Amino acid sequence: xxxxxxxxxxxxxxxxxxxxxxxxxxxxxxxxxxxxxxxxxxxxxxxxxxxxxxxxxxxxxxxxxxxxxxxxxxxxxxxxxxxxxxxxxxxxxxxxxxxxxxxxxxxxxxxxxxxxxxxxxxxxxxxxxxxxxxxxxxxxxxxxxxxxxxxxxxxxxxxxxxxxxxxxxxxxxxxxxxxxxxxxxxxxxxxxxxxxxxxxxxxxxxxxxxxxxxxxxxxxxxxxxxxxxxxxxxxxxxxxxxxxxxxxxxxxxxxxxxxxxxxxxxxxxxxxxxxxxxxxx
Amino acid sequence: xxxxxxxxxxxxxxxxxxxxxxxxxxxxxxxxxxxxxxxxxxxxxxxxxxxxxxxxxxxxxxxxxxxxxxxxxxxxxxxxxxxxxxxxxxxxxxxxxxxxxxxxxxxxxxxxxxxxxxxxxxxxxxxxxxxxxxxxxxxxxxxxxxxxxxxxxxxxxxxxxxxxxxxxxxxxxxxxxxxxxxxx
Numbered sequence: 001x002x003x004x005x006x007x008x009x010x011x012x013x014x015x016x017x018x019x020x021x022x023x024x025x026x027x028x029x030x031x032x033x034x035x036x037x038x039x040x041x042x043x044x045x046x047x048x049x050x051x052x053x054x055x056x057x058x059x060x061x062x063x064x065x066x067x068x069x070x071x072x073x074x075x076x077x078x079x080x081x082x083x084x085x086x087x088x089x090x091x092x093x094x095x096x097x098x099x100x101x102x103x104x105x106x107x108x109x110x111x112x113x114x115x116x117x118x119x120x121x122x123x124x125x126x127x128x129x130x131x132x133x134x135x136x137x138x139x140x141x142x143x144x145x146x147x148x149x150x151x152x153x154x155x156x157x158x159x160x161x162x163x164x165x166x167x168x169x170x171x172x173x174x175x176x177x178x179x180x181x182x183x184x185x186x187x188x189x190x191x192x193x194x195x196x197x198x199x200x201x202x203x204x205x206x207x208x209x210x211x212x213x214x215x216x217x218x219x220x221x222x223x224x225x226x227x228x229x230x231x232x233x234x235x236x237x238x239x240x241x242x243x244x245x246x247x248x249x250x251x252x253x254x255x256x257x258x259x260x261x262x263x264x265x266x267x268x269x270x271x272x273x274x275x276x277x278x279x280x281x
Numbered sequence: 282x283x284x285x286x287x288x289x290x291x292x293x294x295x296x297x298x299x300x301x302x303x304x305x306x307x308x309x310x311x312x313x314x315x316x317x318x319x320x321x322x323x324x325x326x327x328x329x330x331x332x333x334x335x336x337x338x339x340x341x342x343x344x345x346x347x348x349x350x351x352x353x354x355x356x357x358x359x360x361x362x363x364x365x366x367x368x369x370x371x372x373x374x375x376x377x378x379x380x381x382x383x384x385x386x387x388x389x390x391x392x393x394x395x396x397x398x399x400x401x402x403x404x405x406x407x408x409x410x411x412x413x414x415x416x417x418x419x420x421x422x423x424x425x426x427x428x429x430x431x432x433x434x435x436x437x438x439x440x441x442x443x444x445x446x447x448x449x450x451x452x453x454x455x456x457x458x459x460x461x462x463x464x465x
Contacts, residue, residue: 028305031305032305033309033312050311055310055311055314056310056311057310057311057314057315058311059315060309060311060312062312063311063312063315063319066315066316066319067319070319070322070323073323073327074323074326074327074330074331077327077330077331077332077335078330078331080331080335081330081331081334081335081338084334084335084338085334088338088341088342088345098335098339101335101336101339102339105336105339118336121332121336122324122327122328122332122333123324125327125332126320126323126324126327126328126332129327130320130323146312146316149309149312150305150306150307150308151308151309151310151312151313151316152312152313152316154308154313155313155316155317155320156316156320159320218305
C-alpha cells in the first residue's frame with residue numbers, strides 16, 4: 001500500500017529541496033500537509049493516492065496522524081470505561097483521564113449549558129479529546145499537527161455549528177429558535193438590521209472557532225521552525241546557543257497552548273450551545 | 282474602502298488556494314472528508330463504548346457517595362436522638378429513684394413515730410392496768426384483813442368472856458392476843 005523510496009533517494013530529495021527552496025519556504029513545507037512522511041535525512045514515506053467518484057481523497061500525513069490519534073483515544077477511553085467494571089475507585093493512569101472528563105463535565109459543559117447538558121456531553125468530550133490528542137501528537141518530531149490545518153478546524157467548527165443549531169432548534173422549536181435570536185426590546189426599526197447581524201453572528205461564531213484553533217496551532221510551530229532556521233540563515237552554529245533555548249521555551253509553551261486551545265474550542269462550543277438552548281440571556 | 286480591502290483579501294486568499302499546496306489557507310477537500318469520517322466514527326464509537334459507561338459509572342459513584350454521606354448524617358442524627366433519649370430516661374429514672382427513697386424515708390419516719398407512740402401508749406396502759414390490779418388486790422387484802430380482825434376480835438372477846446372478869450388479866454390477855462396477831 002505505502003510505497004517508500006530508498007534512504008539514499010530521500011536524502012538526495014531533501015538536499016535538492018533545500019537547495020531549490022529558499023528562505024522560509026521550508027517552514028511552510030513542514031507546517032503544511034503533504035502526501036508523505038518526511039523522516040529526513042533518513043527516508044520519505046509516501047502515502048497512497050485514493051480516488052472516490054472522481055474526488056481526490058488521497059491520504060496525507062495529517063490524516064494518518066489523525067487516525068493514530070483517534071485509535072489512541074479509543075483505546076485509552078475504552079480502557080478507562082472497562083476499569084469501572086472492575087472497581088469504582090479510579091487508580092493511577094485512569095484517574096488522570098477521569099479528572100479531565102470530570103473537568104469537561106463540571107467546568108465546561110455544566111456551567112455554560114446548564115440544565116440538559118448531558119445530551120451535549122458526548123460531542124464536547126469527543127471534540128475536546130480529539131483536539132487535545134491532535135495538538136499533542138503534533139508536538140512529536142516527524143509527526144504532523146492535523147489541528148493546524150484549516151480544513152480540519154473548519155470541519156470541527158462545522159460540527160460545532162451543526163450541534164449548536166440542532167440543540168437550539170430541538171429545544172425551542174424551529175420558529176421559536178430563529179425568533180429568539182433577536183434580543184427582546186429592540187426598536188422595530190432596528191429589527192431588519194438585527195436580523196442580518198444575528199444571522200451573520202450564527203456563522204461568525206464557528207468561523208472564529210476554526211480560525212482560532214488553526215492559527216494558534218500553526219503559529220507555535222512556525223515560531224519554532226523560524227528560530228531553528230536562524231542557525232541556517234545566519235550560517236553560524238553559534239546561533240544555536242540562542243535559538244535552541246528559545247525554541248525549547250516555545251515548545252514548552254506549545255504544551256500549554258495545546259491544552260488551552262482544546263479547552264477554548266470546547267468551552268466556546270459549549271457556550272454557544274448554551275446560548276442557543278437558553279436564549280433568554 | 283473597507284469593502285474594497287476585503288475583496289482584495291478574498292481575491293488574495295482565492296488566488297493562493299488555486300495555487301494548490303502553496304498556501305496555508307488552502308482547504309484540502311480530501312482532508313476535510315477524512316476528518317468528517319474519522320470524527321463521526323470516533324464520536325459514535327466513543328459515545329457507545331466510552332462516554333456512556335464512564336459517565337454513568339461516574340454518576341453512579343457520585344450518587345453512592347452522596348447517599349452514604351446522607352445516610353451517615355442520618356445515622357449521626359439518630360444516634361444523637363437516642364443519646365438524648367437515653368439521657369432523658371436516665372434522668373427520669375434517677376428522679377424516680379430519688380422520689381422512691383424520699384417516700385420510703387418518710388414512710389419509715391412515720392412508721393417509727395407510730396411505733397414509738399404505740400409502744401408508749403401500750404406501756405402506759407400496762408402500767409395503768411397493773412396499778413389498777415394492785416389497787417384491786419390491795420382492797421381485797423384490806424377487806425380480808427378487816428374480816429379477820431373482826432373475827433379475831435370476836436374470838437378474843439369470846440375468850441375474855443370465858444375467862445374471868447379480871448380486868449388486869451383481861452388486859453393481859455388482850456395484849457397477848459394482839460401481839461400474837463402481830464407475830465402472825
